[in-house]
Amino acid sequence: QVQLVESGGGLVQAGESLSLSCAASGRTFSSFAMGWIRQAPGKERVFVAAINWSGEDTYFSDSVKGRFTISRDDAKNTVILQMNNLKPEDTAVYYCAADRDPNTIINARPTIDYWGQGTQVTVSS
DSSP states (O other): OOEEEEEOOEEEETTOOEEEEEEEESTTGGGSEEEEEEEOTTSOEEEEEEEOTTSSOEEEOTTTTTTEEEEEETTTTEEEEEEOSOOGGGOEEEEEEEESSHHHHHTTOTTOSEEOOOEEEEEEO
């Protein structure tokens, strides 16, 4: 079992930065790909970023590429999403996700093994 707890959401202005953290419990954390999925009001959940189990490969949606980075610290069982140059369209609830296959996260499939509860990010113009 893996439990995920997000933190770091909040209200920022356009152009500012925000860092989201996902703390995972469970001894098998290092064997999972990790990522972030977001859901804006009235819209479906969409992929944001993912990192494979080793941390060697990262993946980003086109909408955040060049602005967001993702990293993991297996010693701390933590995944960080660094969001720079935020835009109003980044406003959403951000969910941490864990799955043995990064493609499941990249495709934002509902079958993702583990989900966090979500953290709100609001970007004002």
